Amino acid sequence: MHNWQTTRNLIILALCLGGLGPDPRSQTDLSEPREVRSTERQSPDRVMDAVGVRPGMTVGEVGAGRGRYTVYLARRVGPAGKILANDIDPQALAYLRDRCARLGFKQVQTVLGKVDDPLLPKDSLDLAIMVWVYHMLDKPDELLANLRPCLKPGARLVILDPCDREIDEEFHIDRSRPGVRIPTIRERVEESARATGFELIRVETFLPEDVIFILGVREK
Numbered sequence: 001m002h003n004w005q006t007t008r009n010l011i012i013l014a015l016c017l018g019g020l021g022p023d024p025r026s027q028t029d030l031s032e033p034r035e036v037r038s039t040e041r042q043s044p045d046r047v048m049d050a051v052g053v054r055p056g057m058t059v060g061e062v063g064a065g066r067g068r069y070t071v072y073l074a075r076r077v078g079p080a081g082k083i084l085a086n087d088i089d090p091q092a093l094a095y096l097r098d099r100c101a102r103l104g105f106k107q108v109q110t111v112l113g114k115v116d117d118p119l120l121p122k123d124s125l126d127l128a129i130m131v132w133v134y135h136m137l138d139k140p141d142e143l144l145a146n147l148r149p150c151l152k153p154g155a156r157l158v159i160l161d162p163c164d165r166e167i168d169e170e171f172h173i174d175r176s177r178p179g180v181r182i183p184t185i186r187e188r189v190e191e192s193a194r195a196t197g198f199e200l201i202r203v204e205t206f207l208p209e210d211v212i213f214i215l216g217v218r219e220k
Contacts, residue, residue, distance in 0.1 A: 030071040030103070041209055042131070042160065044072035050204050051158045051214060056080040057126040060150060062118050062143070063087055063133035064110075067096040073129070074105040084125070086111045086118040116142035120150040129158040134192075135167055135185060144196040148217060157198060159213040161185055166209050189213045 031039040053059060055078040064070045064085035074083050085108055087093050093110040100108040113119040116139060120128075128147055134140055144157070151157065161167075164184050168175060173182055183191070186203065193200050197218050204212035 030075065031068065035068045038068060039072075042069075042207060044069060044076075046206070047160065047212065048072070048076050050206070050212060051127065051129070051156065053077065053127060058082045058084065058124060060084045060086060060118065060120050060125040060128040060147075062113075062120075062128060062130045062147065064096060065089070065092045067099050067108075069129070069131045070096060070108060071099065071103060071105065074100065074103075074108050077107060079107055081107055083108045084111050084120050085109065086113045086120060088113055088115055115139075117146040118143065118150065120147070122149050123152055125151050125155050127156050127158065129160065131160045132162070134159045134189065135161045140188075140192050141195045144192055144198065148197050151217060153217075155217070156201065157215040159189055159215065160210055161189075161213070163209060163211050185211060186213070189215075193218075 027043050027045060028036050028039045053073060053076045055076065057077050058081060059073050059077060061070055061073060061083060064087050067085065070083055070085045074081075077083060083105075085093070085096055087096075087110070090112055093112060096108070097110055100106075111118065111120055115137075128151060137143060147157065162170065162185070167173070167185060175182060190200055192198070193215055198215040199218040200213060201216045202214040204214070
């Protein structure tokens, strides 16, 4: 009886601390109604685990918009960390500031940038992340080149973008047409990396509809 009671108490403690795995509700509990589908598609906890977002880090989010991903990053880095949320839309950033105020996230700072320059502080980031941004850019190389000096030594750049099937559907691309040769998203990222002083470190494919590219600054 004593052993069962001890085991029962340990199970209860583990449940209270989340020790038996993440609560599925935590995947969308910070999302607004119209964001739930996207959040379910790109489980923030799984993505942050895979790319190494930890408490206390300074993370730069490029193209943060209204903060769908920002709020999960803020919760993960905690009060000791910082999120520099960049966008080129001042109205979106104003909404994001109000959103963070409502949620009590004081570690989020918004940064109004340019199309080709995030205007983030130099040598400030432990990690930079772009969620559904890269494939929408007309000139991604300029942005990545201006982002690279913002990374601390050893920092990583994470590009989370749709897989080729999703991009083809979004832009009505038919790769079966004779003579059509359109680079894959991996080829595009690798080309940008070579042109801007990055190198592709790792690719994560556990998301059914998206791909995660993890880049580091190429050593000279």
